Amino acid sequence: MAKAQTTPKGNRPVYIARAKQTPDSDMMVTIGAAWPFNEGDGLVVKLQLLPTQFDGSFILLPPKDD
Numbered sequence: 395m396a397k398a399q400t401t402p403k404g405n406r407p408v409y410i411a412r413a414k415q416t417p418d419s420d421m422m423v424t425i426g427a428a429w430p431f432n433e434g435d436g437l438v439v440k441l442q443l444l445p446t447q448f449d450g451s452f453i454l455l456p457p458k459d460d
Contacts, residue, residue: 405429409454411439416447428454 407427415421426441437454 407457409437410457411441411452411454413445413448413452415445417449425452427457 407429409428410424411426411428412422413425415423423443423445425443425445426439428437428439430436431438439454441452
């Protein structure tokens, strides 16, 4: 089995993970982020929290420029 990929501290994510607060809500919350996979195609996704009644769906969006 492949070793889990970790993301060095300070690397800016290429996507932000967002999900609906509840399945019936229009309100979105940031639940994590995604970085390029170090060994080829793909992404490493790290979720920091799960909303109430999480249905397993989330979207990946480019981060806003600060």
